Amino acid sequence: xxxxxxxxxxxxxxxxxxxxxxxxxxxxxxxxxxxxxxxxxxxxxxxxxxxxxxxxxxxxxxxxxxxxxxxxxxxxxxxxxxxxxxxxxxxxxxxxxxxxxxxxxxxxxxxxxxxxxxxxxxxxxxxxxxxxxxxxxxxxxxxxxxxxxxxxxxxxxxxxxxxxxxxxxxxxxxxxxxxxxxxxxxxxxxxxxxxxxxxxxxxxxxxxxxxxxxxxxxxxxxxxxxxxxxxxxxxxxxxxxxxxxxxxxxxxxxxxxxxxxxxxxxxxxxxxxxxxxx
Amino acid sequence: xxxxxxxxxxxxxxxxxxxxxxxxxxxxxxxxxxxxxxxxxxxxxxxxxxxxxxxxxxxxxxxxxxxxxxxxxxxxxxxxxxxxxxxxxxxxxxxxxxxxxxxxxxxxxxxxxxxxxxxxxxxxxxxxxxxxxxxxxxxxxxxxxxxxxxxxxxxxxxxxxxxxxxxxxxxxxxxxxxxxxxxxxxxxxxxxxxxxxxxxxxxxxxxxxxxxxxxxxxxxxxxxxxxxxxxxxxxxxxxxxxxxxxxxxxxxxxxxxxxxxxxxxxxxxxxxxxxxxx
Numbered sequence: 126x127x128x129x130x131x132x133x134x135x136x137x138x139x140x141x142x143x144x145x146x147x148x149x150x151x152x153x154x155x156x157x158x159x160x161x162x163x164x165x166x167x168x169x170x171x172x173x174x175x176x177x178x179x180x181x182x183x184x185x186x187x188x189x190x191x192x193x194x195x196x197x198x199x200x201x202x203x204x205x206x207x208x209x210x211x212x213x214x215x216x217x218x219x220x221x222x223x224x225x226x227x228x229x230x231x232x233x234x235x236x237x238x239x240x241x242x243x244x245x246x247x248x249x250x251x252x253x254x255x256x257x258x259x260x261x262x263x264x265x266x267x268x269x270x271x272x273x274x275x276x277x278x279x280x281x282x283x284x285x286x287x288x289x290x291x292x293x294x295x296x297x298x299x300x301x302x303x304x305x306x307x308x309x310x311x312x313x314x315x316x317x318x319x320x321x322x323x324x325x326x327x328x329x330x331x332x333x334x335x336x337x338x339x340x341x342x343x344x345x346x347x348x349x350x351x352x353x354x355x356x357x358x359x360x361x362x363x364x365x366x367x368x369x370x371x372x373x374x375x376x377x378x379x380x381x382x383x384x385x386x387x388x389x390x391x392x393x394x395x396x397x398x399x400x401x402x403x
Numbered sequence: 404x405x406x407x408x409x410x411x412x413x414x415x416x417x418x419x420x421x422x423x424x425x426x427x428x429x430x431x432x433x434x435x436x437x438x439x440x441x442x443x444x445x446x447x448x449x450x451x452x453x454x455x456x457x458x459x460x461x462x463x464x465x466x467x468x469x470x471x472x473x474x475x476x477x478x479x480x481x482x483x484x485x486x487x488x489x490x491x492x493x494x495x496x497x498x499x500x501x502x503x504x505x506x507x508x509x510x511x512x513x514x515x516x517x518x519x520x521x522x523x524x525x526x527x528x529x530x531x532x533x534x535x536x537x538x539x540x541x542x543x544x545x546x547x548x549x550x551x552x553x554x555x556x557x558x559x560x561x562x563x564x565x566x567x568x569x570x571x572x573x574x575x576x577x578x579x580x581x582x583x584x585x586x587x588x589x590x591x592x593x594x595x596x597x598x599x600x601x602x603x604x605x606x607x608x609x610x611x612x613x614x615x616x617x618x619x620x621x622x623x624x625x626x627x628x629x630x631x632x633x634x635x636x637x638x639x640x641x642x643x644x645x646x647x648x649x650x651x652x653x654x655x656x657x658x659x660x661x662x663x664x665x666x667x668x669x670x671x672x673x674x675x676x677x678x679x680x681x
Contacts, residue, residue, distance in 0.1 A: 186463045189464060189468070193482060204471060206468075206574065295484070400680065401680050402679045
């Protein structure tokens, strides 16, 4: 995957600390204005952040079915009418053409363009899907005292890998479940499983704990997305399903056109995180 | 709505008591063989019963979106691939062309034919949706000691009405939320709300408690579906969302073709009822 566009902010740019307790609308405005171009971890704490997947209408039923059949990686938060850039259930005042810091245009599953906005390429047949993200749980993690690297270290971010677990196919979509790795201090393994299992809309419980090779990951240093996480003694490798499963399916299924958010640069919704089962 | 086909069973017909503790597969087999043609209340206790809605593929995305936007009346349990009559998530050994006691064919939302089987009219572009049903909670109700009429009286069945509550439109679908009425002894009002609110896939908590006129129902004797329920002193009128919202939307939206189960004659799935939120 190509390197991201420059994360240098426009004049009046903000700090992560300033946006931690900002409202979702304020975060979206900062992104729209170019005052925030980095990843969205710890922003608007307590609100659902979402993966964005935009497909032409002719793929909309198949992709919605794919989400329904694979709720662990792709828990559905919202879907738009064809041509409507407003996610009316999750953020009725937002605009999906402008409110994400960086978009990727995929052709046959390959990134062909990085974009700051979709204004010039949005079409009447585009349908946008929002699916849950583990960054939605940053507040819950902080309140539970989970010292996870991505929460305490500005540079850290979960590593993500294509696993050998296959999604349930639906229509034209198939592909691997992409997983995100968090190295977890051993005393936190049980509480973190208990905690995340109560938030199905943010991927729920881990899909795997322990040997990465058991889910087809031979070398942890070869990340597919994100940053490598150092596994220190006394830590357990825990893997959660990840929304990057959508662009991975575009690649596996050679979908002619899909637009997604750049990894880590999520869409911030108005929906408060609450416990959920699916 | 037209009267149902004769409920007289074929040779070897069964009693409700025999099917109460039968497996879902046994109930479906009895229906397929014509040995059970009545409603499915108290059958295969503890398993999800489902509303069946079949539409041509060109309406599949819109209807799936309609379910997603209206999870109270239409909580989605399963959806099939176009042309595939097997609900692979909820009942992989079943056949939706034969395993419902009676089907209704709707043209522009009007019932034009009642059918024992879809064998002769199933097409490659048919997509079937299964949505949750309040009969799925019969076991939970019995175990909680809820003396509801439809559980104790063979002849009783919840009355159903078009309410003045509008569904969130999606694509070509719009229409009223259909509600089912249960007259509840006053001491059970709170426990029944607490109980049902924990089962979102079976319509969850009531959408209204009290004066029927507040949701547009002027005369309880004029039922749209089901049987009139007598409201005795010391009872409260409680209304839950109902899956008949789907054919009501076909009528309101004048959908050219939709096939549904006949009211009360649900599809019995293999999925065990568990607590859920949406």
